[in-house]
Amino acid sequence: MSTAIKLEKVSKAYEIGQIGSGTLSRDIERWFVTKVLGKEDPFLKLGERNIRDQKGDSNIVWSLRDIDLEIKQGDRLGIIGKNGAGKSTLLKLLSRVTSITSGEIKIRGKVASLLEVGTGFHRDLTGRENVYLNGAILGMRKKEIDRKLDEIVSFSGVERYIDTPVKRYSSGMYVRLAFAVAAHLDSDILIVDEVLAVGDLEFQHKCLNKMEDVATQGRTVLFVSHNMASVKELCTTGIVLRDGMVDYSGDVVGAIQHYTSEALDLDIGAASAGAHGWVRICGMNGQREIKVLNTESFEVIADLSLADNIERIDIQCIMENAEGAQVVHNRDSGLERLSAGIHRVSAEIPEMYLRPGVYTLYFKLIAETEEGSFVRHLSDRLIIDISDDTEIFSGKVSATILPPVEWNVDSNFYEFSTLQHKRLDQSRDS
Amino acid sequence: MSEKSTTLEFEEWSLTIRPKHGWFDVDIAELWQYRDLLYMFVKRDFVSFYKQTVLGPLWFFIQPLFTTIVFTFVFGNLAGLSTDGLPQPLFYLAGITAWNYFSDCIIKTSTVFKDNATLFGKVFFPRMIMPLSIVTSNLVRFGVQMILFLGMMGYFAAVGASFQVTSGVFLLPLLVLLMALLGLGLGLTITAMTTRYRDLSFLVTFGVQLLMYVTTVIYPLSAAPERYRWLIELNPMTGIIEAFRYAFLGKGDFDMWSLGYSSIATIVILAFGVVIFNKAEKNFVDTV
Numbered sequence: 125m126s127t128a129i130k131l132e133k134v135s136k137a138y139e140i141g142q143i144g145s146g147t148l149s150r151d152i153e154r155w156f157v158t159k160v161l162g163k164e165d166p167f168l169k170l171g172e173r174n175i176r177d178q179k180g181d182s183n184i185v186w187s188l189r190d191i192d193l194e195i196k197q198g199d200r201l202g203i204i205g206k207n208g209a210g211k212s213t214l215l216k217l218l219s220r221v222t223s224i225t226s227g228e229i230k231i232r233g234k235v236a237s238l239l240e241v242g243t244g245f246h247r248d249l250t251g252r253e254n255v256y257l258n259g260a261i262l263g264m265r266k267k268e269i270d271r272k273l274d275e276i277v278s279f280s281g282v283e284r285y286i287d288t289p290v291k292r293y294s295s296g297m298y299v300r301l302a303f304a305v306a307a308h309l310d311s312d313i314l315i316v317d318e319v320l321a322v323g324d325l326e327f328q329h330k331c332l333n334k335m336e337d338v339a340t341q342g343r344t345v346l347f348v349s350h351n352m353a354s355v356k357e358l359c360t361t362g363i364v365l366r367d368g369m370v371d372y373s374g375d376v377v378g379a380i381q382h383y384t385s386e387a388l389d390l391d392i393g394a395a396s397a398g399a400h401g402w403v404r405i406c407g408m409n410g411q412r413e414i415k416v417l418n419t420e421s422f423e424v425i426a427d428l429s430l431a432d433n434i435e436r437i438d439i440q441c442i443m444e445n446a447e448g449a450q451v452v453h454n455r456d457s458g459l460e461r462l463s464a465g466i467h468r469v470s471a472e473i474p475e476m477y478l479r480p481g482v483y484t485l486y487f488k489l490i491a492e493t494e495e496g497s498f499v500r501h502l503s504d505r506l507i508i509d510i511s512d513d514t515e516i517f518s519g520k521v522s523a524t525i526l527p528p529v530e531w532n533v534d535s536n537f538y539e540f541s542t543l544q545h546k547r548l549d550q551s552r553d554s
Numbered sequence: 555m556s557e558k559s560t561t562l563e564f565e566e567w568s569l570t571i572r573p574k575h576g577w578f579d580v581d582i583a584e585l586w587q588y589r590d591l592l593y594m595f596v597k598r599d600f601v602s603f604y605k606q607t608v609l610g611p612l613w614f615f616i617q618p619l620f621t622t623i624v625f626t627f628v629f630g631n632l633a634g635l636s637t638d639g640l641p642q643p644l645f646y647l648a649g650i651t652a653w654n655y656f657s658d659c660i661i662k663t664s665t666v667f668k669d670n671a672t673l674f675g676k677v678f679f680p681r682m683i684m685p686l687s688i689v690t691s692n693l694v695r696f697g698v699q700m701i702l703f704l705g706m707m708g709y710f711a712a713v714g715a716s717f718q719v720t721s722g723v724f725l726l727p728l729l730v731l732l733m734a735l736l737g738l739g740l741g742l743t744i745t746a747m748t749t750r751y752r753d754l755s756f757l758v759t760f761g762v763q764l765l766m767y768v769t770t771v772i773y774p775l776s777a778a779p780e781r782y783r784w785l786i787e788l789n790p791m792t793g794i795i796e797a798f799r800y801a802f803l804g805k806g807d808f809d810m811w812s813l814g815y816s817s818i819a820t821i822v823i824l825a826f827g828v829v830i831f832n833k834a835e836k837n838f839v840d841t842v
Contacts, residue, residue: 221675221678222837222840224571228570230569230570237677237678239677243673248602249598249601257597261673261679262677263679266590
């Protein structure tokens with residue numbers, strides 16, 4: 125398959141602090157040094173890495189540094205990384221919103237990028253007028269919108285209000301309409317920044333489905349999200365960005381594993397994690413992804429490395445769905461008196477009749493040391509791919525838990541209770 | 555498909571993004587691709603203006619009408635400035651109608667980057683579409699004000715005032731084009747510079763107002779003091795306004811030389827504006 129996007133040594137530098145380089149005199153100095161003397165820009169120091177929490181000595185920050193990347197046609201690439209790792213910058217460069225500092229990007233095919241839903245919507249215009257305006261902003265021709273208008277409106281589900289100014293819309297309707305326009309762009313490459321963070325769960329699900337449709341049509345999808353489950357559900361390959369560089373590139377499960385094991389110390393704070401150990405979880409056979417029916421239980425293993433003796437440790441097991449909502453939180457399991465060293469703990473997670481889909485599972489540990497101080501820990505994330513064996517409702521329900529319910533019929537109940545029968549008749553008459 | 559053609563296709567990238575671009579980098583083909591967007595922006599400007607105001611398009615008449623009344627009172631009656639023998643309201647309205655178009659073009663395009671920062675930060679489209687759409691929607695407004703002006707001409711013709719329409723009216727499209735491009739060129743320059751130096755935006759509104767006094771809006775060029783005449787003639791708008799007034803009212807210092815000068819100045823200013831706008835456009839998202 126041919127290459128859809130190729131990045132060669134792409135870098136992007138930002139100036140931080142003041143607007144521009146600050147002053148006119150500095151601009152002149154810069155112009156003089158670079159253009160007249162032909163030297164390197166003194167305000168761009170090479171080789172400085174973009175590390176958010178460390179202060180650099182220049183006010184130039186390399187948001188992306190020498191990125192080499194090849195994305196094949198039909199790839200569904202998930203881009204993950206910490207805040208400030210350069211994910212959004214990469215998308216901005218690809219969608220030509222901002223220019224690159226050095227390197228080259230080659231693209232084959234039409235790009236549609238969705239860095240925000242509803243860009244350019246005007247409050248006073250009606251839904252219909254905004255569909256045209258927004259479509260044109262995203263690069264659609266008027267004829268194209270004419271042709272797709274009905275489809276867009278019915279996807280959005282706001283038919284009734286289509287001739288009402290959007291300022292009267294609820295924020296949910298607004299987002300629905302906006303996403304509907306974007307979802308109907310004809311493009312070879314679709315770039316999506318975390319737009320799913322808005323809208324209700326049902327609609328988020330609809331968006332994910334729509335993007336999967338796009339991907340299965342052989343189009344290339346680039347997707348940025350902090351939500352590992354939705355990245356897993358949508359993408360086949362993944363890259364992890366770290367401090368403006370590609371830290372990992374490969375299949376999506378590997379990328380998520382790489383990122384979550386690295387992000388361990390992010391949530392808690394590096395100091396406590398380093399001093400008190402770590403947790404790694406996996407399935408019974410060491411696998412990083414568990415495929416299971418929603419009527420089955422499954423087992424997970426965690427390797428717990430403790431630096432200190434622990435008086436008591438509280439293990440909470442949390443599962444998140446593809447929309448990032450916590451759906452399971454178990455908090456009764458506790459272990460007492462563990463000595464320093466590595467322990468393997470295993471747990472059986474009972475069948476929970478969850479709606480089929482991709483979930484992530486992680487442990488939250490709260491340990492109390494012998495000195496009485498508390499240490500909090502998060503484990504890395506395990507992917508739980510849950511499917512349904514009944515297939516009756518799958519895909520049609522938006523509920524989270526689909527427990528089996530058994531019905532009992534007692535046809536003789538009223539025959540023996542004539543008194544109740546009469547009461548029923550009376551209430552019907554009145 | 556033969557193997558040769560596949561390898562050929564492999565080399566054909568539809569888009570290459572590189573850091574540096576040329577000085578005069580306007581992709582006309584790309585602008586043409588987005589012509590529907592220009593139309594949508596113009597339509598948006600109108601529909602939203604129409605919906606937000608009670609009087610709607612009536613405002614297009616009110617502003618020049620009241621300005622004319624005030625000018626007639628202050629400059630005509632109090633200061634007693636010459637109007638080249640033309641009826642005072644007609645003289646002022648001609649100047650105001652043309653000047654308004656020019657000044658609207660400058661003022662509105664000079665805030666393009668500031669007003670559209672979020673939009674530009676999220677979607678790519680040729681940035682030049684935005685100032686072009688502003689110039690176009692102002693054109694509709696100018697058209698409406700021309701109706702007022704023609705109506706006024708009709709009234710004064712009926713009461714037997716002395717003025718005459720000359721064959722210069724055929725130059726109207728050229729005059730409008732010059733005003734649009736001159737306003738666009740200045741507006742592009744200002745908006746590009748304000749992305750780096752914010753202070754400039756404060757200068758625009760009163761700067762344009764002051765510029766009006768160096769243009770022959772409230773007085774004819776013939777009445778300009780000899781000492782300052784060179785300054786007034788240096789202003790490219792003077793030639794355009796004089797030609798406009800000559801075309802419709804038959805009075806004014808109209809000659810091909812000054813119009814030629816205005817055209818050249820317009821082209822130079824526009825080219826400069828486009829270059830500096832393109833330069834600013836590349837990185838403005840990072841600096842605003």
